[in-house]
Amino acid sequence: MSTPVRFLTALSQALATMSLYGDDHPTTARGLDAALERLRELQEPDPKMHFTFLSGEVLFGTEVVHELEGWEWSTRLVKAGVERIEFLDPVEADQFDRFLSHLAGRLGIRPASSVDLWQMGESAIRYGLVTLAEGQRVRNEPARVATLMYTLREERETMDWVHQEIQNGAKIPMVEADAVVRSLSVAMHAEQAMVLPLLQLKEFDQYTTTHSMNVSVLAMALGEYLELGAATVRALGVAGLLHDLGKTCIPREILVKPGKPTDSERLVIREHPIVGARMLLASPEPMELAAVVAYEHHVMLDGGGYPALRDARGAQYASMLVHVCDVYDALRTNRPYREAWESNRALAYIQERSGTEFDPGVAQAFIAMMRQWDQRIAKMPA
Ligand SMILES: [Fe+2]
Ligand SMILES: [Fe+2]
Numbered sequence: 078m079s080t081p082v083r084f085l086t087a088l089s090q091a092l093a094t095m096s097l098y099g100d101d102h103p104t105t106a107r108g109l110d111a112a113l114e115r116l117r118e119l120q121e122p123d124p125k126m127h128f129t130f131l132s133g134e135v136l137f138g139t140e141v142v143h144e145l146e147g148w149e150w151s152t153r154l155v156k157a158g159v160e161r162i163e164f165l166d167p168v169e170a171d172q173f174d175r176f177l178s179h180l181a182g183r184l185g186i187r188p189a190s191s192v193d194l195w196q197m198g199e200s201a202i203r204y205g206l207v208t209l210a211e212g213q214r215v216r217n218e219p220a221r222v223a224t225l226m227y228t229l230r231e232e233r234e235t236m237d238w239v240h241q242e243i244q245n246g247a248k249i250p251m252v253e254a255d256a257v258v259r260s261l262s263v264a265m266h267a268e269q270a271m272v273l274p275l276l277q278l279k280e281f282d283q284y285t286t287t288h289s290m291n292v293s294v295l296a297m298a299l300g301e302y303l304e305l306g307a308a309t310v311r312a313l314g315v316a317g318l319l320h321d322l323g324k325t326c327i328p329r330e331i332l333v334k335p336g337k338p339t340d341s342e343r344l345v346i347r348e349h350p351i352v353g354a355r356m357l358l359a360s361p362e363p364m365e366l367a368a369v370v371a372y373e374h375h376v377m378l379d380g381g382g383y384p385a386l387r388d389a390r391g392a393q394y395a396s397m398l399v400h401v402c403d404v405y406d407a408l409r410t411n412r413p414y415r416e417a418w419e420s421n422r423a424l425a426y427i428q429e430r431s432g433t434e435f436d437p438g439v440a441q442a443f444i445a446m447m448r449q450w451d452q453r454i455a456k457m458p459a
Contacts, residue, residue: 081137082144084115085128089150091177096186100178113173120167124201127163129263130154139235139256157183159204160263166201176202229264229276229290232257236286236318243325249360258314261294273298273450275406284332285324288406293317295402299439302446303398316370317399323353323371335413347383350375370396374403377434397436401427401443404434420451 078086091108098104119126129136130151136142145151154160159180168176181187235253242250265273273294276287296317300310324332327349331342338346353371357364373396375382386392392400408423418426424444431440 079142079144080115080119081128081135081142084112084119085135085142085145085148085150087112087115088177092150092181092184092186095177095181109174109177112177113168113170116164116168116173120164124167125165127161129161129260130159131259131263134259136256136259139231139253139260141252141256141259153184157185159183162202162204164202168201172201176204180204229260232260232290233276233283233286236290237283240286240325243322243356249319249322249356249364251360251362251364254315254318257290258293258297258311258318261290261318262297262311262314265294265298284410285321288410289318289321291406292320292399292402295406296399298450299398299402299443299446303442312366313395313398315364316367316395317402319353319357319364319367320371320374320399320403321349321353322356323349323351326352333413337414347375351384366395369393370399372396374399376400378436379433381434394436394439397439401435401439405443405447420447424448 087108091105091112094102094104094108126138132152132155133147133149134141135145135148135151157180178187235257239250239253239257242248275291275294293314294317297310297314300313305313327345331338331345334342350372354368357368357371370393372384373386373392376384376386376392376396377400378391378397380386380391405423405427408418408426409420411417424447427435427440428444431437435443
């Protein structure tokens with residue numbers, strides 16, 4: 078059993094004993110001690126860590142805890158509004174006791190009192206809905222736009238690492254990529270999610286990471302808007318996340334160069350769909366949909382774009398869907414040679430090219446979806 082599993086098992090046992098015995102019963106105290114001991118073991122290498130709970134699924138940091146698949150306590154925690162537990166510092170015994178009694182209150186194991194005050198006090202433990210902490214709302218934004226507000230720092234770090242691994246010639250770390258998609262999906266569905274959890278580009282070096290995560294979120298949102306099934310939506314999330322994987326092979330000087338690329342540089346850039354698709358097909362579990370999308374995401378409806386397809390039927394539906402998300406995010410981002418466009422302008426561009434570059438059905442759905450998100454943002458209090 079891994080240390081996260083040992084801790085969560087001890088935690089659930091402590092909660093179970095709390096529901097069976099009273100506060101002062103020695104069994105309750107023993108359960109609490111055991112859970113705290115496991116927590117200390119887990120915090121030993123690094124006290125800062127977090128768990129995310131989905132129905133029947135648990136993530137430790139960005140890693141899925143496979144041993145706890147279908148674990149009933151994760152469903153119970155989610156139902157009680159506990160989607161995330163964060164530990165910021167080494168936890169003291171009294172803090173831990175308080176935390177567990179608040180948790181028991183939330184779970185309905187004991188009467189809930191002052192539960193909501195918990196997070197207002199100083200504590201090394203935080204829990205609640207997934208809002209992904211730190212600087213979610215950017216106040217006083219000059220233009221209200223549908224990007225922003227989440228930092229998703231760990232997910233971003235994981236993706237940076239995924240890209241580095243690939244640059245170093247390692248196989249695609251699919252478990253991590255999958256975990257990032259799950260986290261993005263959680264962020265998208267957080268109860269208070271007023272905006273899509275899109276990232277703002279801070280440094281140009283992070284372009285590929287930031288852009289991949291945004292395209293993943295947009296593709297999942299569009300898939301849901303089009304009422305595609307959950308498995309398809311998740312597959313679109315993975316395909317969106319990995320669509321530009323081939324860019325990890327383009328020399329940095331070309332990628333960050335301001336101004337127009339030369340003809341020979343353009344040829345190198347245009348290879349990225351093919352390189353990416355090859356990488357995805359060579360991964361230990363070949364990612365076929367992601368490979369198709371990586372190959373076709375620059376193909377236009379009228380046959381323009383690149384690479385040239387041999388199949389006269391044109392690009393697949395999933396590729397056309399990712400294509401529109403890809404273009405939108407690229408337009409909405411500051412580039413070395415131009416400022417980011419406002420959402421409205423990017424949507425007008427998509428509208429104008431609906432039927433030529435973009436599949437009309439996909440383009441119309443995308444525009445309608447983004448207008449909905451933009452309207453929600455417009456209604457948000459300043
Ligand atoms: Fe691309
Ligand atoms: Fe892209």
